[in-house]
Amino acid sequence: MSKPSIPQGTRDFSAETVQKRNYILNTIRTVFELYGFQPLETPAMEKLETLMGKYGEEGDKLIFKILNNGLAEPQNADKAKAGFDKLLQGKNTADLTERALKYDLTIPFARYVAMNHGQLTFPFKRYQIQPVWRADKPQRGRYREFTQCDADVVGSNALVNEVELAFIYHTVFTKLGLKDYTLKINSRKLLAALAELCGGTDKMMDITMAIDKLDKIGLEKVKAELEQRGLTAAQIERIETYLAISGNNDARLTALEKLFEGNDIAAKGIEELRTVAGRTKNINLQIDLTLARGLNYYTGVIFEVKGPEQVKMGSIGGGGRYDDLTGLFGVPDIPGVGISFGVDRIYDVIEELGLFPAELQLGSKALFFNLGEAESQLAFEQMQLLRDAGVACEMFHEQAKMDKQFKYADKKNIPYVIIIGEREAGEKKAMLKELKTGKQEAVAFDELAAYLQLRNTKTTK
């Protein structure tokens, strides 16, 4: 048997990692709830048909499909073989797979809303924190299993939702100490208007995909790509004018108005941006006209969050407005807007910048030394009293040299050791030593809990 291992792009999380992740997750959850969002959880797997076709052609390829059970049964074998032939021709087939791991949280949410719209109170605000799976090739900041944190509100066209979501981003990242993030905003309506002016709406995907790369490959290469995608010189020039728009948010909006004069879609997009930007003046929100976002269901304002420049992590969150997501599931006219946090990338960024609070890593507060049969029984009694008082503690599992017990406490990051030997037992006192300072003092048994609780103030927020 080969050495045990885990699938590509997946990870085990040690105690320390879990604690750090929980710190991030709890921060996000708290803010979501502060803004009136309520939790929802959906299954790890969905029916394949629920997911297929929702993320574009590339997205379909990245969905993890689950092989049907019972393919080897005689009554299924012929179907399975036929299905396999179809699969080799690039067609998906329910004969082989009809379930898949969820690819994001938004589509399952839309499926849920479509299934339950009769019972829900609109506007419906939900948040969701769950793992999702993508058959992507792993890279820095890219995993095959990762956690998303989404907040969406459906059943409302009001732009105040966009404003609130922008504030959620700001609040979460501020609480996490990640001050240097950038929140970018754009409107799909502007991109649609641009496409209208440059060869028709069917060119929208070509145009957005090309200009999305501007900061990465530069203007000349973007122009080359546009040319390759079949745009004329005049159209490319127009796009260049659009891309050249710069300055602060107000200046950009003014320039846009001039460029798109008389275009109704653009006028709406500009109005959206003006409203959202106008109501978020005290947080750092930048209108970025090259922002496009890959997912094709967005129709209005779109968001994207980038980590601090120095960590080179790319997007750590994103979202936007969609007019008709549930329409995909036969329930039209429920518009919505949502955002997502990429927890795993946020973790990597915070870790790299050393921004995790130091006091996160506490396990036990104190270690009771085991100095022998009689001593350890007395120590056990004292330990249970501490536990009753809410102080996390443990005792060394067997009698051993003090040297060894000290090292154990050190390695497990336990800040205090409690020594109860013959001497202490007689005086009804425990020797309490703080490892970091090396200081120790004798504390009466009935004062132990209070003594340690006093030094327990920074574990909660």
Place this chain on the structure above:
RNA sequence: GUAGUCGUAGCUCAGUUGGUUAGAGCAUCAGAUUGUGAUUCUGAGGGUCGGGGGUUCGAGCCCCCUCGAUUACCCCA
């Protein structure tokens, strides 16, 4: 999915044009001391060199396949 780099002890790494029984430091464990983490001393364990196949008298080293890590592209959180 395409292409490049890499994979030797728990960790960080040596390992000569292919040549005997694959090494070091740190860590671990045991012993000396024995009611305060140190230091020191003595000793020990630990590797099918990521896995499989091939070339060769002989492979950690060369070739092929595969798994994993990493980087770029594609796409994306």
